[in-house]
Amino acid sequence: MSPLFTVDRTGDTPIYRQIADQLRSAIASGQLPPGAQLPTVRQLAQELSVTRLTVQNAYADLQSGGWIESTVGRGTFVSEQAPMQLHWRAASRSPTPALVIGDILQMGQAQGIRSFASASPDPSLFPETKFWECLEAQRSQTKIVVSYGAAQGDALLRSEFVAYLAERSVVAGPDEILVVSGVTQGLALVAQLTAQPGDCVLVEQPTYVGFLHLLRTQGLQPIAAPMDEEGPILEEVERLATAHRPRFFYTVPGFQNPTGYQMTTERRQRLLELAQRCNFYIVEDDIYSLMAYDAAPLPPIKALDRTERVFYITSFSKTLMPGLRLGMVMAPPPFRERLIAARIAADLGSPPLLQRTLAAFLHRGEFRRHLRQTIPTYRERRNAMLRALESFMPAGVTWTQPAGGFCCWLTLPRHPGMGDAPNLVLQQGWAVAPGNVFLADGNGDFHLRLCFGALTPDNIRQGVRLVSEVIRRQLAVEPPAPEMSGEWMPLV
Amino acid sequence: MSPLFTVDRTGDTPIYRQIADQLRSAIASGQLPPGAQLPTVRQLAQELSVTRLTVQNAYADLQSGGWIESTVGRGTFVSEQAPMQLHWRAASRSPTPALVIGDILQMGQAQGIRSFASASPDPSLFPETKFWECLEAQRSQTKIVVSYGAAQGDALLRSEFVAYLAERSVVAGPDEILVVSGVTQGLALVAQLTAQPGDCVLVEQPTYVGFLHLLRTQGLQPIAAPMDEEGPILEEVERLATAHRPRFFYTVPGFQNPTGYQMTTERRQRLLELAQRCNFYIVEDDIYSLMAYDAAPLPPIKALDRTERVFYITSFSKTLMPGLRLGMVMAPPPFRERLIAARIAADLGSPPLLQRTLAAFLHRGEFRRHLRQTIPTYRERRNAMLRALESFMPAGVTWTQPAGGFCCWLTLPRHPGMGDAPNLVLQQGWAVAPGNVFLADGNGDFHLRLCFGALTPDNIRQGVRLVSEVIRRQLAVEPPAPEMSGEWMPLV
Numbered sequence: 001m002s003p004l005f006t007v008d009r010t011g012d013t014p015i016y017r018q019i020a021d022q023l024r025s026a027i028a029s030g031q032l033p034p035g036a037q038l039p040t041v042r043q044l045a046q047e048l049s050v051t052r053l054t055v056q057n058a059y060a061d062l063q064s065g066g067w068i069e070s071t072v073g074r075g076t077f078v079s080e081q082a083p084m085q086l087h088w089r090a091a092s093r094s095p096t097p098a099l100v101i102g103d104i105l106q107m108g109q110a111q112g113i114r115s116f117a118s119a120s121p122d123p124s125l126f127p128e129t130k131f132w133e134c135l136e137a138q139r140s141q142t143k144i145v146v147s148y149g150a151a152q153g154d155a156l157l158r159s160e161f162v163a164y165l166a167e168r169s170v171v172a173g174p175d176e177i178l179v180v181s182g183v184t185q186g187l188a189l190v191a192q193l194t195a196q197p198g199d200c201v202l203v204e205q206p207t208y209v210g211f212l213h214l215l216r217t218q219g220l221q222p223i224a225a226p227m228d229e230e231g232p233i234l235e236e237v238e239r240l241a242t243a244h245r246p247r248f249f250y251t252v253p254g255f256q257n258p259t260g261y262q263m264t265t266e267r268r269q270r271l272l273e274l275a276q277r278c279n280f281y282i283v284e285d286d287i288y289s290l291m292a293y294d295a296a297p298l299p300p301i302k303a304l305d306r307t308e309r310v311f312y313i314t315s316f317s318k319t320l321m322p323g324l325r326l327g328m329v330m331a332p333p334p335f336r337e338r339l340i341a342a343r344i345a346a347d348l349g350s351p352p353l354l355q356r357t358l359a360a361f362l363h364r365g366e367f368r369r370h371l372r373q374t375i376p377t378y379r380e381r382r383n384a385m386l387r388a389l390e391s392f393m394p395a396g397v398t399w400t401q402p403a404g405g406f407c408c409w410l411t412l413p414r415h416p417g418m419g420d421a422p423n424l425v426l427q428q429g430w431a432v433a434p435g436n437v438f439l440a441d442g443n444g445d446f447h448l449r450l451c452f453g454a455l456t457p458d459n460i461r462q463g464v465r466l467v468s469e470v471i472r473r474q475l476a477v478e479p480p481a482p483e484m485s486g487e488w489m490p491l492v
Numbered sequence: 493m494s495p496l497f498t499v500d501r502t503g504d505t506p507i508y509r510q511i512a513d514q515l516r517s518a519i520a521s522g523q524l525p526p527g528a529q530l531p532t533v534r535q536l537a538q539e540l541s542v543t544r545l546t547v548q549n550a551y552a553d554l555q556s557g558g559w560i561e562s563t564v565g566r567g568t569f570v571s572e573q574a575p576m577q578l579h580w581r582a583a584s585r586s587p588t589p590a591l592v593i594g595d596i597l598q599m600g601q602a603q604g605i606r607s608f609a610s611a612s613p614d615p616s617l618f619p620e621t622k623f624w625e626c627l628e629a630q631r632s633q634t635k636i637v638v639s640y641g642a643a644q645g646d647a648l649l650r651s652e653f654v655a656y657l658a659e660r661s662v663v664a665g666p667d668e669i670l671v672v673s674g675v676t677q678g679l680a681l682v683a684q685l686t687a688q689p690g691d692c693v694l695v696e697q698p699t700y701v702g703f704l705h706l707l708r709t710q711g712l713q714p715i716a717a718p719m720d721e722e723g724p725i726l727e728e729v730e731r732l733a734t735a736h737r738p739r740f741f742y743t744v745p746g747f748q749n750p751t752g753y754q755m756t757t758e759r760r761q762r763l764l765e766l767a768q769r770c771n772f773y774i775v776e777d778d779i780y781s782l783m784a785y786d787a788a789p790l791p792p793i794k795a796l797d798r799t800e801r802v803f804y805i806t807s808f809s810k811t812l813m814p815g816l817r818l819g820m821v822m823a824p825p826p827f828r829e830r831l832i833a834a835r836i837a838a839d840l841g842s843p844p845l846l847q848r849t850l851a852a853f854l855h856r857g858e859f860r861r862h863l864r865q866t867i868p869t870y871r872e873r874r875n876a877m878l879r880a881l882e883s884f885m886p887a888g889v890t891w892t893q894p895a896g897g898f899c900c901w902l903t904l905p906r907h908p909g910m911g912d913a914p915n916l917v918l919q920q921g922w923a924v925a926p927g928n929v930f931l932a933d934g935n936g937d938f939h940l941r942l943c944f945g946a947l948t949p950d951n952i953r954q955g956v957r958l959v960s961e962v963i964r965r966q967l968a969v970e971p972p973a974p975e976m977s978g979e980w981m982p983l984v
Binding site for chain 2: 014053056057059060061063064070072098101102105106118120123124126128131132135136139140142143144145146147148149150151154155156158159160162163171173174175180181182184185188192197210213214216217218317321322323324325340341342344345346347348349350351352353354363
C-alpha cells in the first residue's frame with residue numbers, strides 16, 4: 001500500500017498527520033474498504049523510513065476519529081463503523097446522556113463531518129497570537145506554574161475574576177471564588193455538596209445534557225420544569241418545588257442550552273423570591289450570557305441575590321475556548337470551605353500554567369477585545385441560521401429565536417420518522433444533536449438542537465437545507481401513526 | 493508608606509511582584525505589624541503610578557500567602573496570622589485531612605518557609621527549556637488544543653502512555669487508558685465507581701492523606717492495615733478483608749507515601765491471590781515507583797494481574813511536575829466505559845494543550861532523559877536526609893529507610909510534648925507534616941513526615957538539626973504522662 005503515501009519532511013505538517021490524512025482519504029474514497037487490514041506499525045515505519053512512534057501516532061489519530069480499530073494480537077483494520085458510517089447511538093431506543101456527549105465529542109473530532117452538534121465557539125476565531133503571548137509570558141514563572149497551586153485557584157486569576165464579576169454586577173472578593181475546570185466540574189461539586197443520592201433537583205425542560213448526565217451519575221432525580229421564551233414558567237416551578245422539595249433549581253438564564261432563551265429580569269427576581277419561599281437553592285449557569293447579539297447581557301440572578309440563595313457558576317468555554325478548562329464558582333458563604341475541600345478530593349486543583357495564562361489574558365484586556373471582535377460574527381451566524389430555517393423548513397417545524405448563545409431548538413412534527421433524522425443527516429456528512437437527551441425523561445424524538453457557532457453562514461445555509469430535506473422526506477414516507485396523536489404538546 | 497517602595501520598570505520582575513515582595517519584607521521585619529491597615533488599591537496605584545489591577549494583583553498574591561487580609565467595606569490589613577505566625581491547623585485536637593492538605597499547599601506557597609511538608613519534586617530541577625519547546629510545538633495545532641477534546645483523553649497522549657506502560661511491563665492498548673488530571677482524580681473516580689457511601693475500603697496504615705480525605709468526602713470507611721518494611725502485612729489484610737468485606741484495597745506499592753516502603757514482589761503476588769480469594773479489587777497508586785534510588789523499579793502489581801483485579805493509576809506529578817495535572821487510569825474491562833462516563837460527569841476532560849505537550853515530551857524521549865538526569869540528585873538528598881537523621885535525632889526517634897520516592901516517616905517517643913513539634917518547628921521557619929493525618933483514625937501525635945525532594949543536602953541537614961532540637965527540647969520539658977504508656981505500639 002505504500003504507493004498511497006508521500007511524506008513531505010520539509011513542510012509544517014507533522015509526518016504522523018500526513019500519514020493519517022492520506023489514510024483517511026483512502027478510507028473515505030473506498031480505496032481501503034471497511035475491514036481491510038492495515039500494515040503493522042513496524043512494517044509501515046520501515047516502508048516510509050519513519051519512526052514507529054510516528055506511525056503509532058498516525059494510527060492513534062485515526063482510531064480516535066473512529067476510522068480504524070486495533071485488536072491486540074490481531075492487527076489494525078479499517079473500521080466497520082468508519083465516520084462515513086458513524087451513527088448517533090443516542091438516537092436509539094434507550095439513549096443516555098453519556099452516549100450523546102460521547103457522540104458529540106466524537107463527531108467534533110471526526111474528519112469530513114460538519115457539525116451543528118456541539119455548542120462550541122469557532123476555533124478559527126480564537127485569538128491565537130494574543131493567547132500565545134500570554135502563555136509565553138508565564139515562562140519567567142516556570143517554577144511557580146510547574147508546582148502544585150492552591151486548590152481554591154491561583155490568586156492572580158481569582159483577582160481577575162473579581163473584576164470580571166464586577167462587570168456582571170456581582171460584588172465578590174477573591175476569597176469568595178473557587179476556580180474550577182469548567183462549568184461541569186462546578187456543577188458536579190455543587191450537586192455533591194448540596195444533595196444526597198435520591199434527592200430531587202429541578203431543571204428546565206429541555207436542559208443541558210451534561211447536567212442530566214451528572215445527576216444520573218450522582219443518583220439524583222431531575223424534575224422537569226417547562227419553559228416559555230421568558231424562561232421557566234414559575235407557577236410550574238412553584239408547584240413542582242412544593243410537591244418534590246428539590247435541593248436546588250438548575251437554570252441557564254442567559255441564552256439557555258439548548259433553547260437559546262433568556263430569562264427576563266422580572267422572572268429572575270420572582271425566581272429568587274420563590275427559592276426563598278420554597279427553600280431551595282438556585283444553581284445559576286452563566287456560561288452563555290456574554291454571547292449577546294441583540295442587546296447588552298442581563299445581570300445574572302446572583303446580582304439580585306440578597307439572601308445568599310445562589311450558586312453562581314461560569315466558565316470561558318463558550319466565550320473563549322473550551323480547551324482551557326477553566327471556570328469559577330461563587331457559593332453562598334456556608335458552602336465555601338466545603339466546596340474547596342470537595343475540590344481537593346476531586347483533583348487538587350487546576351493547572352497553574354493555564355490559570356496564570358488566563359489571568360494575563362484577562363488582565364491585558366484581551367478577553368473584552370476578543371468578545372467585541374467576535375460578537376458581530378456570531379450574530380451574523382445566528383441570523384443566517386434563522387433565515388435558513390425560515391427558507392427551508394417544511395410546515396409544522398418550529399424553532400426558537402435565540403438572542404444570544406450558540407443554540408437553536410427545533411420542534412418537529414409528531415411523526416414516527418423523526419427519530420431517524422439525526423442518523424439520516426449524518427449519512428450525508430452533517431451532525432445534528434437528537435433532542436431526546438436534553439429532556440429529563442429522555443423520551444420524545446421530536447426535537448433537534450442545532451448549534452451555529454462554529455459554522456460559516458454559507459455552511460449554515462447548506463446544512464439547514466440538508467436537514468430540511470431529510471425532514472421533508474421522512475414526513476413524506478409514512479403517515480403519522482394514528483395512536484400517537486392527540487396527547488402531545490410541544491415542549492417549548 | 494510610599495518610601496517603602498521602589499518600582500523598577502526596566503527589569504524582568506513584574507511590577508506587582510516587586511510591590512508584593514517589598515510589602516512582604518516590611519511585614520516580616522515588623523515594619524508593618526499585624527493589624528496594620530494598608531492603603532486602598534486606588535491610593536497605592538496613584539502613589540506608585542501603576543494600574544489598580546497591578547496593586548490588586550500584589551494584594552492577591554500576599555493574601556494567598558496569608559500575609560494580608562481584606563474585608564469588603566473595611567479595607568486591607570496585615571494578617572494576624574501572617575506566615576511567621578502560620579500554624580498547623582492539623583496539629584490541633586481534631587485534625588482533618590482537608591486541613592492538612594490546605595496547610596501543606598499554603599506552606600508551599602508561603603515566603604520564607606522552607607518545607608519538608610510537601611512530597612513534591614524540586615521545581616528548580618524541572619527541564620524548563622525542553623518543556624517549553626514541547627509546549628510551543630503545539631502552536632501549529634492551536635485549533636485542536638483550544639477545542640473540547642475526547643473525554644477519555646487525547647489519542648496521541650494515550651498512545652504514549654501505551655509505551656510508558658510497556659516499560660513498566662504492563663500491556664495495554666490506547667483504548668484501555670483513561671487520562672485523568674492526576675492520581676487524586678483517578679482515585680476519586682474509581683472510588684465513586686466501585687463503592688457506595690458506608691462501604692469499607694482497606695488502606696495501608698499510614699497512607700496518603702489525600703486519599704483519606706476523599707474517602708471521607710465520599711462517605712467511605714477506611715480500614716487500616718498495618719505495614720512493615722516489605723509492605724502491608726498480608727495476614728492482617730486477610731483478617732480485615734474477611735471481617736469488613738472491603739470494596740477495594742488502596743496501596744502505594746512503590747516507595748509509599750508517607751513511609752517510603754516498597755512492597756516486595758512476593759507480597760505483590762500474594763496480595764493479588766488474596767484479592768481474588770477474598771473478592772476485593774486492588775487500587776494501585778504507582779506514582780512514586782520510577783523515583784528509585786537503589787535498584788531498578790519493580791514492575792507494578794498490574795503487571796502480575798491475570799484476573800483483572802487491579803485498577804492501575806499513576807501520574808507525572810512526582811516524576812515531572814505536579815502543575816501539569818495529568819495522569820492515567822487503567823481499569824478492569826467491566827469498569828472502563830463507566831469510568832469514561834464518570835469523567836464526563838466530573839469535568840468533561842483535561843486540557844488538550846497540556847495533554848499534547850506531555851505527549852510530545854514523552855515522544856521525544858525527554859521524560860526518560862529527565863529521570864536519568866535527576867535521579868542521582870534525589871538519591872543524594874535521600875542520603876543527606878538519612879545521614880542527618882542519624883547525626884542529630886535523639887534516642888527513641890526511629891525512621892524509615894526509603895529506597896525511593898520523597899518521603900521519610902519518623903516515629904517519635906510517646907511523649908505528650910510531641911504534638912506541638914510541627915508548630916514549634918514552624919515558628920523557626922520550617923514546615924514538617926504532622927503524622928496524625930496519615931492515619932485512618934487521625935489519632936496519635938507521635939509521627940512526622942519529612943519530604944526531602946525539594947531541598948538541597950545542606951538545607952536538609954540544617955532542617956533536620958532544627959527538628960531534632962525541637963524534639964529534644966520537648967522531651968526535656970516534661971516527663972511522659974504515666975497513663976499514656978503501656979498500650980502503645982509504633983505504627984511502622
